Amino acid sequence: MNDREYAEFRKALKKTEEQLSKLEGVEVLGFDELNRFDARVLETAGFYDEDKEPDMTITYDSEETLASKIIDILKLDAGQVWYLWLENHIAGIKIHDVKYAVRSMMKTDINQSVTLLTEDKKTLYGLSIDPWNDDKYLVFVYDIR
Incomplete structure (x- = not known):
């Protein structure tokens, strides 16, 4: 990594640390030893496939409803460890x-998107607002094996 790449990496890391400091309802455990996903793994899983259809579509009328549905779909529970990208x-x-965790994670990105990896690092979830319909939230599931 040259000086310029290192400076960009540190700048992005600082921004990430600032976003993490704003999360509520979670304890930040630190950065994983694999700070960046291997592009080949993500490509194999279909992460970069622009034609991939969402695995689920959530219709919601409030932030509270959306948070509850995400909690149910991902089977989130207190005490669980996840990896946030x-x-x-x-x-x-x-x-x-x-509830606080999901709501604050949804506010870490301007598109209200969240990318979560399970503790065993085998399943990646991409969640975001439907760009064509603000009343729908899209859930993409990727098998990372």
């Missing part, structure tokens, strides 16, 4: 308050 960094988080 922000700015190409992966941070381990332990959930303490599920």
Whole structure:
């Protein structure tokens, strides 16, 4: 990594740390040793496939409803460890308050998108607002094996 790349990496890391400091309902466990996903693994899983259809579509009328549906779909519970992907960094988080955690994670990105990796690092979930319909939230599931 040259000086310029290192400076960009540090800048992105600082931004990630700032976003993580704003999360509520979670304990930040630190950065995973694999700070960046291997592009080949993501490509194999279909992460970059622009034609991939969402695995689920959530219709909602309030932030509260959306948070509840995400909690149900991902089977989130207090005490679980997940990995949150922000700015190409992966941070381990332990959930303490599920509703606060989901709501604050949805506010870490301008598109209200969240990318979560299960603790066993085998399933990646991409969640975001439908760009064509603000009343729908899209859920993409990727098998990372």
